[in-house]
Amino acid sequence: MSGHRxxxxxxxxxxNIAKTVKVDEVAExxxxxxxxxxxRSYKYMCSNPGQEMIVNDIKELKLDRVVVAACSPRMHEPxxxxxxxxxxxxxxxxxxxxxxxxxxxxxxxxLEATEKAKALTHAAVARVAYNxxxxxxxxxxxxxxxxxxxxxxxxxxxLELADSDQTVYLIERKDVLGGNVARVDLTxxxxxxxxxxxxxxxxxTTRHSKINVMLGTELVHMGGFIGNFVCKxxxxxGDETELSVGSVVVCTGYKEFDASRIKQYGYGKFPDxxxxxxxxxxxxxxxxxxxxxxxxxxxSIIHCVGSRSEEFNTYCxxxxxxxxxxxxxxxxxxxxxxxxxxxxxDMHAFGKGCEDFYRKSSEVKTMFLMYKKNSxxxxxxxxxxxxxxxxxxxxxxxxxxxxxxxxxxxIVLMVGMEPREDSTDVAHLVNISRDKDGWFIESHPxxxxxxxxxxxxxxxxxxxxxxDIPDSVAQARAASARILARISMGEIWTDAVxxxxxxxxxxxxxxxxxxxxxxxxxxxxxxxxxxxISAVCKACGACVAACPSGAIKARHFTDEQIYAxxxxxx
Amino acid sequence: MGFEPRIVGFLCNWCSYTGADLAGTSRVKYPHNIRIIRVxxxxxxxxxxxxxxxxxxxxxxLICGCHPGDCHYVEGNFKAMRRYALLKRTLRDFGxxxxxxxxxxxxxxxxxxFAEVVKDMTEKIRSLGPNKVKVELATDAVER
Numbered sequence: 001m002s003g004h005r006x007x008x009x010x011x012x013x014x015x016n017i018a019k020t021v022k023v024d025e026v027a028e029x030x031x032x033x034x035x036x037x038x039x040r041s042y043k044y045m046c047s048n049p050g051q052e053m054i055v056n057d058i059k060e061l062k063l064d065r066v067v068v069a070a071c072s073p074r075m076h077e078p079x080x081x082x083x084x085x086x087x088x089x090x091x092x093x094x095x096x097x098x099x100x101x102x103x104x105x106x107x108x109x110x111l112e113a114t115e116k117a118k119a120l121t122h123a124a125v126a127r128v129a130y131n132x133x134x135x136x137x138x139x140x141x142x143x144x145x146x147x148x149x150x151x152x153x154x155x156x157x158x159l160e161l162a163d164s165d166q167t168v169y170l171i172e173r174k175d176v177l178g179g180n181v182a183r184v185d186l187t188x189x190x191x192x193x194x195x196x197x198x199x200x201x202x203x204x205t206t207r208h209s210k211i212n213v214m215l216g217t218e219l220v221h222m223g224g225f226i227g228n229f230v231c232k233x234x235x236x237x238g239d240e241t242e243l244s245v246g247s248v249v250v251c252t253g254y255k256e257f258d259a260s261r262i263k264q265y266g267y268g269k270f271p272d273x274x275x276x277x278x279x280x281x282x283x284x285x286x287x288x289x290x291x292x293x294x295x296x297x298x299x300s301i302i303h304c305v306g307s308r309s310e311e312f313n314t315y316c317x318x319x320x321x322x323x324x325x326x327x328x329x330x331x332x333x334x335x336x337x338x339x340x341x342x343x344x345x346d347m348h349a350f351g352k353g354c355e356d357f358y359r360k361s362s363e364v365k366t367m368f369l370m371y372k373k374n375s376x377x378x379x380x381x382x383x384x385x386x387x388x389x390x391x392x393x394x395x396x397x398x399x400x401x402x403x404x405x406x407x408x409x410x411i412v413l414m415v416g417m418e419p420r421e422d423s424t425d426v427a428h429l430v431n432i433s434r435d436k437d438g439w440f441i442e443s444h445p446x447x448x449x450x451x452x453x454x455x456x457x458x459x460x461x462x463x464x465x466x467x468d469i470p471d472s473v474a475q476a477r478a479a480s481a482r483i484l485a486r487i488s489m490g491e492i493w494t495d496a497v498x499x500x501x502x503x504x505x506x507x508x509x510x511x512x513x514x515x516x517x518x519x520x521x522x523x524x525x526x527x528x529x530x531x532x533i534s535a536v537c538k539a540c541g542a543c544v545a546a547c548p549s550g551a552i553k554a555r556h557f558t559d560e561q562i563y564a565x566x567x568x569x570x
Numbered sequence: 571m572g573f574e575p576r577i578v579g580f581l582c583n584w585c586s587y588t589g590a591d592l593a594g595t596s597r598v599k600y601p602h603n604i605r606i607i608r609v610x611x612x613x614x615x616x617x618x619x620x621x622x623x624x625x626x627x628x629x630x631x632l633i634c635g636c637h638p639g640d641c642h643y644v645e646g647n648f649k650a651m652r653r654y655a656l657l658k659r660t661l662r663d664f665g666x667x668x669x670x671x672x673x674x675x676x677x678x679x680x681x682x683x684f685a686e687v688v689k690d691m692t693e694k695i696r697s698l699g700p701n702k703v704k705v706e707l708a709t710d711a712v713e714r
Contacts, residue, residue, distance in 0.1 A: 072587075072591045072594070073608070074587070074588065074591060098591075098606070100594065101590070101591040101593075101594030101595060102590055102591070102594055102606050103602075105594035105595070105597055106593055106594050106597070106598065106599055106600055106685070107599065107600075107602045108599060109602065112602040113602060115602075116602045116605065119605055120605060120606075123605070123607070428639075431642065433584065433585070433640070433642075433677070433678050433679075434679075435678070435679040436677075436679040436680070441678055441679070453584055453642065497610070515649070517643050517644040517645060517646070538643060539610050540610055540611035540613055540614065540642075540643035540646050541609065541610050541611055541613060541614025542611065542613035542614065542643065542646050542649050544614060544616070545613060545614055545615060545616040545617075545649075545653070546649075554610070554614060557609060557610060557614060559616065559618075562607065562609070562619055563619075563622060565607050566578060566607065566619065566622055566623050566626060566628075567626060569576075569578060569605035569607065570576060570578070570605075570623070570626045570627050570628055
């Protein structure tokens with residue numbers, strides 16, 4: 001291999017890399033390698049001046065390959081590919097060395113981290129010499145979209161798309177639209193009626209000529225790729241329908257935490273210990289009572305039921321604090337003589353209008369009692385002869401530092417949010433990942449929150465983490481905007497990475513045919529050779545490693561590229 | 571200076587490489603000895619990649635993929651698992667301690683687990699001492 005002119009760019013990432021890796025030393029070492037025409041370090045390679053530096057060098061120094069030693073390729077590879085295109089080079093002629101996520105951020109020793117950064121960058125230099133010019137694939141974008149889930153996020157996404165005159169299939173497992181919001185009376189912090197919000201959405205959705213609402217229906221299979229998914233859905237009678245769509249939005253929501261898992265609260269044992277959703281049902285019916293029909297004198301609201309706990313879910317469910325304050329208002333207005341106690345760990349009033357709402361709740365004479373994380377209050381039955389209440393709650397109260405006992409007739413458990421039981425099945429069906437708690441994972445938590453690792457599949461609402469209504473609606477609209485942008489292109493470009501079979505080398509053994517999980521390999525009976533349908537191939541490379549004749553090439557992950565990398569890191 | 575093992579990691583793009591990135595964003599520390607090479611799926615890993623790494627002087631090879639049932643490509647990790655079993659046998663035939671090569675499942679959310687795997691593997695390889703294959707290959711070449 002000879003005659004390449006490689007440019008190496010070592011990013012400081014402010015101090016993120018430069019603090020642990022001697023970036024100038026890495027650049028200097030790379031500058032001494034064969035075929036490296038220039039090696040520089042710079043503050044922020046991804047910034048405009050950083051990219052311009054690469055573009056100018058490509059033009060002035062006639063570079064034909066570029067290595068950027070910086071963050072993970074999952075972060076900025078698209079950025080630098082674009083920079084190469086701007087300079088007139090094939091975008092696949094850039095290689096990234098991950099010296100931030102997999103080096104400077106995980107190591108402390110400057111000498112060792114610098115040596116490792118050199119090895120990783122060296123490997124990228126060795127590999128890039130073998131990078132081939134690849135052409136992206138153009139695929140037609142079907143303008144139809146499948147929305148999974150008919151809650152507030154699903155309906156919002158469907159309407160946004162349909163109002164732009166695009167076809168939407170909205171499938172919902174239950175036989176009604178509305179999701180979890182349909183179980184709520186008023187919403188915090190402005191106390192608007194959830195019913196008003198929903199009924200308008202439901203009417204619009206069901207009447208829209210571009211939305212095909214399919215109730216009692218679930219997804220049973222999804223095949224294809226962005227722009228060209230084929231989804232099989234099944235209704236309650238077991239009839240299957242095939243839908244051709246370009247995009248999928250997953251809005252499958254959450255389920256509430258099962259309060260009976262926390263023994264101390266006696267949920268399921270004491271009739272007047274209820275969940276927040278059970279209180280909502282009472283409020284919607286217009287009467288807050290004990291099981292025996294009488295009015296409660298003492299009402300206690302317990303926060304963080306199943307949330308922010310070492311034993312159950314470590315995360316915060318985000319909506320319960322404000323909902324609890326809403327209950328304080330609702331209980332006080334229904335039963336003005338009632339005493340309301342609010343048992344919390346920390347009051348999370350993070351959203352717009354929430355802090356004001358918290359202050360107002362203090363003014364309606366709610367008694368706020370702080371309990372310690374992981375020290376669960378204990379509920380027991382009161383002594384009917386001695387006490388004027390039916391239950392007693394023992395709390396290690398933090399602000400006073402004392403163990404106190406408070407009276408209760410009705411206890412409301414603020415149950416947290418959990419991923420639905422079927423989230424594993426949904427994840428497998430649409431090929432997306434779940435995090436340690438079971439929530440669907442976004443493509444990037446900050447910069448790409450509604451996309452997933454499967455191109456064309458989006459997530460919105462509480463299926464990816466606990467969310468309130470405004471956030472769910474914003475995500476639904478964001479996903480729709482992403483889809484509409486692609487629909488407006490008509491055809492879109494997808495990654496040029498896929499497998500190719502050299503017919504000269506193929507022996508026609510057909511071993512690869514059955515290995516392919518996507519049946520992307522066809523056998524030509526006349527030629528007695530296999531070939532890959534590139535649009536269907538997803539580039540896993542299973543066939544490449546299996547081919548006994550070495551006839552299959554994984555574009556951008558060739559044996560030569562990986563061998564060069566192995567030599568480079570060692 | 572003591573023996574510092576050199577470990578080559580082959581990580582699948584979707585779960586394990588992302589998990590390793592998460593270790594970084596969460597600033598979870600682990601030994602510097604691992605050098606990661608990204609592949610789309612563990613099923614892409616040709617056993618010759620591992621043998622080449624060992625022949626070129628790696629003291630250990632770590633293969634990481636999605637947990638069974640979670641593969642981005644449905645069942646690529648099962649293909650890797652079957653090849654791994656054969657690879658282990660081949661290594662033993664070559665006289666290489668097969669514990670120098672390891673297959674682990676690391677999901678995209680298991681940054682901490684990735685760090686633990688690397689830490690544990692580094693210690694195990696450190697106790698095994700350097701891989702002599704490269705030296706032996708060089709001696710063979712000279713003798714021939």
